[in-house]
Amino acid sequence: MADPIDFYFDFSSPYGYLASTAIDGLAARHGRRVRWRPFLIGALYKQLGYMPLEQPGKRAYFLHDVPRSARAMGVKLTIPASFPEALIAPARALYWIADRDEAKAAAFGAAAYRAYWSEGRKLADPQVVAEIAAGQGFAKDMVLAALNDPKVKDRLKAETDAAIAAGIFGSPFIIVDGERFWGSDRLDQVVKWLATGGW
Amino acid sequence: MADPIDFYFDFSSPYGYLASTAIDGLAARHGRRVRWRPFLIGALYKQLGYMPLEQPGKRAYFLHDVPRSARAMGVKLTIPASFPEALIAPARALYWIADRDEAKAAAFGAAAYRAYWSEGRKLADPQVVAEIAAGQGFAKDMVLAALNDPKVKDRLKAETDAAIAAGIFGSPFIIVDGERFWGSDRLDQVVKWLATGGW
Numbered sequence: 016m017a018d019p020i021d022f023y024f025d026f027s028s029p030y031g032y033l034a035s036t037a038i039d040g041l042a043a044r045h046g047r048r049v050r051w052r053p054f055l056i057g058a059l060y061k062q063l064g065y066m067p068l069e070q071p072g073k074r075a076y077f078l079h080d081v082p083r084s085a086r087a088m089g090v091k092l093t094i095p096a097s098f099p100e101a102l103i104a105p106a107r108a109l110y111w112i113a114d115r116d117e118a119k120a121a122a123f124g125a126a127a128y129r130a131y132w133s134e135g136r137k138l139a140d141p142q143v144v145a146e147i148a149a150g151q152g153f154a155k156d157m158v159l160a161a162l163n164d165p166k167v168k169d170r171l172k173a174e175t176d177a178a179i180a181a182g183i184f185g186s187p188f189i190i191v192d193g194e195r196f197w198g199s200d201r202l203d204q205v206v207k208w209l210a211t212g213g214w
Numbered sequence: 215m216a217d218p219i220d221f222y223f224d225f226s227s228p229y230g231y232l233a234s235t236a237i238d239g240l241a242a243r244h245g246r247r248v249r250w251r252p253f254l255i256g257a258l259y260k261q262l263g264y265m266p267l268e269q270p271g272k273r274a275y276f277l278h279d280v281p282r283s284a285r286a287m288g289v290k291l292t293i294p295a296s297f298p299e300a301l302i303a304p305a306r307a308l309y310w311i312a313d314r315d316e317a318k319a320a321a322f323g324a325a326a327y328r329a330y331w332s333e334g335r336k337l338a339d340p341q342v343v344a345e346i347a348a349g350q351g352f353a354k355d356m357v358l359a360a361l362n363d364p365k366v367k368d369r370l371k372a373e374t375d376a377a378i379a380a381g382i383f384g385s386p387f388i389i390v391d392g393e394r395f396w397g398s399d400r401l402d403q404v405v406k407w408l409a410t411g412g413w
Contacts, residue, residue: 063269070262072381076396086413087403182271197275200399204286214285 028186
């Protein structure tokens with residue numbers, strides 16, 4: 016089987032969510048699997064010294080474009096009142112699950128993303144994260160314990176640092192055989208790259 | 215005939231160029247014409263206090279994504295050695311032409327954009343701009359005189375200020391019946407909006 020697609024994202028990124036609804040399917044149609052690689056975009060922005068939505072005009076556009084793009088894709092999406100907020104627990108949980116079963120990590124990632132952006136659930140809450148992980152067969156108390164495990168915390172920090180060191184500067188960021196694509200609006204090019212091997 | 219589509223762009227914007235190669239055709243297929251509205255993105259960035267490509271990782275991505283996106287669209291594009299540079303003369307010329315013949319202004323805009331991004335011509339040079347305008351039937355010495363006319367200079371300043379006041383924050387920016395689309399990667403949504411009237 017060909018190398019997996021790397022799917023970098025932050026759970027707080029709505030364009031990441033839009034990409035997440037399509038990434039596993041398009042990969043599978045080209046004989047690929049997807050490595051879901053959450054990172055903390057707040058750490059990235061802190062290091063870069065900027066906040067993308069601090070301009071009022073750009074923020075207003077974003078708040079209009081996100082639901083419009085979701086409707087264009089047929090994806091149910093509501094921007095939570097708490098947006099933007101750091102979503103750390105689901106990212107920690109995903110790596111903990113990935114170390115046990117990578118397919119379940121992808122299914123958990125998709126379910127957690129959907130819970131936040133389509134179902135209005137409080138994804139910053141460890142209890143909610145544990146419930147979603149339970150849907151993949153993991154005991155809730157084990158998940159809750161993992162979320163407070165220093166090794167799990169360090170893992171997410173290390174993954175975030177590695178993503179930044181690899182030049183990831185936004186969410187979603189998709190890498191196919193070394194070729195980098197930034198944004199849900201590059202999904203068409205990702206599909207074309209998978210189909211043709213490049214152009 | 216339905217209202218025209220407003221196409222805001224800076225000649226120095228490669229994504230604006232990509233959009234320019236498609237905008238008139240897609241508009242015509244939906245019974246629309248296009249108002250080409252160049253503005254000076256440098257003035258916008260100065261007012262916003264940021265430069266989008268100052269981060270090394272983002273700049274490297276941009277320099278790779280632009281030609282890749284051009285190839286995906288079948289558009290010949292080479293990033294000039296002088297990029298990024300202010301391209302003021304063609305923007306002034308376009309408004310001067312538009313006051314005489316808006317269809318010729320669109321044709322001039324397309325030809326000037328192509329000259330810079332596909333043909334390697336020095337679009338910052340008033341002589342080159344005058345030659346391109348001559349292709350639309352305007353005498354070169356009249357164009358060269360217009361480029362130094364304070365009224366023409368003020369017109370571009372006023373158009374740039376108006377674009378910024380209208381909340382335009384990037385290039386290209388396309389407005390269809392009040393609906394705003396930012397970026398050449400929103401062309402699919404522009405076409406869908408024209409076909410359906412919104413969703």
